[in-house]
Amino acid sequence: MKVPYLRIGVDVGGTNTDGVILDPLRSSEPGRGIVAWKKSSTTKNPSDGINNVINEMFRESNIDPTDVASVTIGTTHFINAVVEMDKSRLACVAVLRLCGPFSKEIPVGVDWPPELRNIICGYRGLVDGGLEIDGSLICELDEDEIRRQCEEIKSQGIRSIVIVGVFSPVDVVYRQEERAEEIIRELLPDVDIVKSKDVANIGFLERENAAVLNAAILAFARRTIHAFRDAIGRLNLRCPVFITQNDGTILPAHSAARLPIRTFSSGPTNSMRGAAFLTQGLDREAMMVVDIGGTTTDVGLLLKNGFPRQAAAYSEISGVRTNFSYPDVKSIGLGGGSIVRKDKDGSLKIGPDSVGYQIQEKALVFGGDIPTATDYMVLSNEELQIGDRSRVNSSPLKDGLDEFRAKVKATIERIVDTMKTSPDDIPVVLVGGGAVIAPDTLKGASKVIKPNWSGVANAIGAATAxxxxxxxxxxxxxxxxxxxxxxxxxxxxxxxxxxxxxxxxxxxxxxxxxxxxxxxxxxxxxxxxxxxxxxxxxxxxxxxxENMNDQADPIPEETDQISCENQRNSPLEMSKSPHKLVFTKDYIEGYKPQVLDRQWFISETDVDWITIGCYILGTGGGGSPYQHMLRLREMLRAGATVRVISPSDLKDDDLVACGGGKGSPQVSIEKPYGDEIMESQTVLYDFLKLKPNAVISLEIGGGNGLQGLILGASTNMDIPTVDGDWMGRAYPVSWQTTPVVFEKKATMIPSAISDGNGRVMIMTKARTELEAERAFRAALSQMGSHVGCAKGPVSGANTKSWVVENTISLSWRIGRAVAMSRCTNQIDTVAESIIDEVGGPQSAKVLFKGKIVGVERVTKMGHAYGEVIIESAAEDGAGMTEKAVIPFKNENIFVKKIDADGKEQILAVVPDLVCVIDAQNGEAVGTQEYRYGLLVVVLGITASEKWTSTARGIEIGGPKGFGFNDLDYQPIGSFQKPVSVINEYNISKAVA
Structure with missing residues (x-):
């Protein structure tokens, strides 16, 4: 029996459709097993373009269609619909959250760009349901409420619905999302339904975002994939059709029609995998791949293993945060079809707009009337056989030729430099149909490689996926x-x-x-x-x-979805606020926080920077502050006043409240906040019949670092927040606090905890904070593994004695440094910028840089114990490597370096701060986010003297407090008190 053996790869781009026929059995030969290849312009109907390119390859190579084992198609169509915010391709989406009392303050699309949010996010319904992290119920699914929600969705004309349940990815017993889908299908049989658990994993808001984007393009994806299959059918091919995913693997076409979001960013991945295939035989080293298409240039780092470097733990799609793992690729508006024009000052402007797939109609060399980058390149290179050279030989383009070359070179050099993680030169591989516009030498490149068949590298990557x-x-x-x-x-x-x-x-x-x-x-x-x-x-x-023929009938070009811009009668009005702030160097340098009469009035800019700093100071723990940042930002936009005061300005008889979240960071990632933290405060102070004068965060590290600001600004309290906390970092348990260092008996009793779901506990007596901690921890697992906790008030006098001062100021300064490093493309030195803010080299240092190569985790007594292993390759890429091992108990405990000879050295240990940050964006990486392949920087910061000045402080907060009794604390430097924002920027009202 004849066995098919050839693979066809087709990449449908915005400008060109590229194809290749590959014999994988001959891939080691000089011809790489490439039987045929073709590049043609993308057609309005992608079916025609696919048909044309494969037909041409068959004609030129006399291939028998029965020899073809598979056709794999890569496409940018689906992500382009989102990036271009095309209303004709994006459906209005309703979201049903199975969440019980949680998430009611979080609108759908809360952190989306407003234009995209207004097109897609049409309705949000809250339904009783959802699970706790252990698989138990938050509450039973309210089936009658789902039916009521269906009536409302139907009345609004919305035909795409997302179901997202709290902890639905672990729901194998109750199957709430599945049951909700059944009910909806009974009542609304013609709607598209997306279950969030089918789209992404743990991470509620990010999974919801991804599911909503997926739902918005379902109808368009069906039409597109139907067109792909139609093209293959017309070619008499009887092989399976695959679509490439963004991780370098493939999906059957019917799966891609249900989950088109998994194809997002697959184009750059195809090009990078194609580049790896084409550079076989060369010394394998990390390479920068520059893929120049007709419209854009995509740049990513190809690692030594032949796979792309991955982006951070969270990725953004057109400004929408999701929890997909993506190749770390940056795009700019430069391609062969880029329009070249004179700017107002007379200089040349290249792109970002492009003639795209119409290049053979509109470019000068093809008889058009629009100057493009291709026209300039034909003019500058006599060997380039594209179009009719005579059409540009006598054109005025010659006068700008040198300027064009210089601008293209500078643009590519700039994007390559942005993607590098060190100043060292690196090989650059040029691929893509527009690669002809790139120069043969580039600043920052050790060599520039233009491999054979580079123009169809994306199709090769698809064929070899x-x-x-x-x-x-x-x-x-x-x-x-x-x-x-x-x-x-x-x-x-x-x-x-x-x-x-x-x-x-x-x-x-x-x-x-x-x-x-x-x-x-x-x-x-x-x-x-x-x-x-x-x-x-x-x-x-x-x-x-299976199901490939579900959509065999022709599908209309346009959907009959009603624009979400007309859907504004939902129970919770969509947030109309602007998207996240975008900082520039001038803005950061000119920004001054508002401090009047020693009260710091927090702005959105301040919140953004404080959030970044809090997570870094979390030393791997404390949970992500992201959700709390969104909550605080929405409070500000609703008119709340957030005030911060210096500890030194407290009166001795003031009462200072304290609160935050207690429990597993994995819960806070998945279960959105409710009223638990505020409820614990309300219950406690109703019991005490007192009102506090100020509030302080339990810990500055992680999500709790923002809780003091949220509590203080709430209408229930309306009090200022103290610029400080009880840890100066994050610790796994609340008895590891400075009040316990200075006072052996319990000082913050009574305390209260609430799960936000109807269960509240008050502890009125305890001999020590450790006893109270153990009791609450025992209850924690029965209360969803996450609660809001209110600690009893502390006097102003004791607060001034025990507080780790100015930690909100420190978070702000760290965040500002990270923001500056990002906007000036200096992420390489972001750790050094942070060091400058925490006191300089005498107080902090870079301990290690490398890639995570191993993570081990176990759970003991409710805490995540484990270790992460980071490897730093030798500079020349040869020989043995150094490793760093960081054990953690929720938070990082110490850093041990192991050199190539096996010699071990402790670089830093608690209570000093061991912070792991993402080398690609400067964000903190929490212990729950440690994963193979992340490039990280390990930073050590000297702990506050509140921990290190006494033996008791070192005993509680040092290695023995984590069970490492044979390890002694050795400081990495001398502590420098953080500089107060209030002291630096204060203006009296009289002067103002």
Whole structure:
């Protein structure tokens, strides 16, 4: 029986449709196994472009269609619909949250660009439902409420619905999202329904965002993929059709029609994988891949293993935050079709607008009347055979030729420099149809490589993409080890990859992630990814073709969706506020916080910078401040006043409240906030029959760093927040605080906790804070593993004695430094900028730089214990490497360096701060976000003297407080008190 063996790769870009026919059995030959290739202009109907390019390749190479094993298509169509905010391709979406009492203060699209939010986000309904982290119910699903919500959605004419339940990715018992889908289908059989658990994993807001974007393009995706399949059918090909994903693997076409978001950013990934294929045989080293298309230039770093460098833990799609892992790619508006014109000052302006797929109609060399980058390149290179050279030889373009070359060169050099993580020169690989406009030498490049077939690297990447199988599951480890669970799930992942078309003998386990669930005994979330080559011998593709004919009938070009811009009668009005702030160097240098009569009035800019600083000071713990930042920002936009005062301005008899969240950071990532933190304060002060004069954050690190600001600005309290906290960082337990250092008996009793779901506890007596902590921790696992906690008030006099001063100011300064590094493209030195803000080299230092190569986690007594291993490659890329090992208990405990000879050295240990930041954007990386492949910088900061000046402080906050009794504290430097924003910027009202 004849076995098909050829692979066809097609990449449909905004300007060109590229194709390649590849014989993988000949990939090591000089011709790389490339049987045929073709580049043609993208057509308005993508079906025509695909048909044309494959037909041309068949004609030129005399290929028998029965020899083709698969067709893999990469496309930018779906992400372009979002990026271009095209109302004709984006549907209005309703969101039903299965959330109980949580998230009611968070609008859908709260952090989206306003224009995109107004097009897509049409309705939000809150329904009782949702799970706790252990799989128990927040509350039962309210099926009658779902029916009522369906009537409202129907009345508004919305036909795309997203269902998002709290902890739905772990819901294997109640299947609330599935049951909600069943009810909706009974009442609204013609609507598109997207379950969030099918789209992304843990991370409620980010998963909701991704699901909403997916729902918005479903109808357009069906039309597009129907057109792709139609093109393949007309060519008499009887092979499976795949669509490339953004991780370098492929999806069956029917799966891509349901989950088009997984194709986002697959174009740059295809080009980078194609570049890796084309540079086989060269010394394998990290390379910068510059993919110049007809409209844009995409730049990413190709690692030594031949795969793209991954972006940060969270990624943005057109300004929308999601929890997908993306290749770290930056795009600029430069391509072969870029329009070149004179600017107002007489200088040349290249792009960002482009003639796109109409280049063969509108460019001068093709008889058009619009000067493009291609016209200039034809004029400057006599060997370039594109169009009719005579049309530009006598044109006025000659006068600007030198300026054009200089601008293109500078533009590419600038984007390459932005993507580099060190000043060292790096090889640059030029691919894409527009690569002809790039020079042969570039500043910052050790060499410039233009491989053969570089113009169709994206199609080659599609043709060589691999097949994957992913299993994401919550597993019990009570009767088996984590390793045994991983082995069992690995087998399932392999079978899933085989089911998707992978050849069993080629499958390897590419990624393993095991995350113990905090405060839940013997449970771990395990994610396994298996990857293999396509099985060319397969002839039974019935499983892959399942549902492929669901949309066989022609689909109209336009949907009949009603624009969300006309949908504004939902229960909660959409936020009309602007998108996140964009900082410039001039703005940052000129910005002055508003401080009047020693009261700091917090602005959105301040909130942005404080948030960045809080997470870095969290030393890996404390949970992400992102949700709390959104809450505080919305409060400001609603008219709240947020005030900060200096500890020194407290009166001795003032009462200072304290509050924050207590529990697992994994819960705060997934379960949106409710009223739990405010409720604990209200219950406590009603019990005490007192009103506090000010409030202080329990810890500055992580999400709790913003809680003092939120509580103080709430209408229930309306009091200022103290510029300081009880830790100066984050610690895993609330008895690791400075009041406990200075006072052995319990000083913040009575205390109260609330889960925001009807359960409240008050502890009126305890001998020590440790006893109170243990009691609350015992209750915590029964209250959803996350509660709001209100500590009893402390006097102004004691606050001034015990506080770690000016930590809000310090967070602000750290955030400002990170913002400046980003806007000036100096992320390489962001750690050094932070060091300058915390007291200089005598107080802090860079301890290590490298890539995370291993993470191990276990849960003990409700806390996440483990260690992360970071590897720093030798500068020449050869020889052994140094490693850093960081054990953590929620927070990072110490850093141990292991050199190439195995010699170990402790670089820093608690109470000094060990902070891990993302080398690509300067953001903190929490312990729950540690994952293989992240490039990080480890920063050490000397702890406050409130911890280090006494033996008791070192005992509680040092290594012995984490169970490392054989490890002694050695400071990395001398502590410098943070500079107060209030002292620096204060203006009296009389002067103002």
């Amino acid at each position: 691999r097949v994957s199988g992913v299993v994401d599951s919550i597993e019990s480890t009570e009767l088996r080890t984590v390793s045994q669970a991983i082995d069992e799930l690995s087998k399932r992942a392999v079978e899933k990859a085989v089911e998707n078309g992978a050849l069993r003998d080629t499958i390897t386990i590419a990624e393993v992630e095991s995350i113990p669930l905090q405060y839940i005994a013997d449970k771990s979330r395990i994610v396994i990814k298996a990857v293999g080559d396509f099985d060319f011998s397969r002839t039974d593709f019935s499983g892959m073709e």
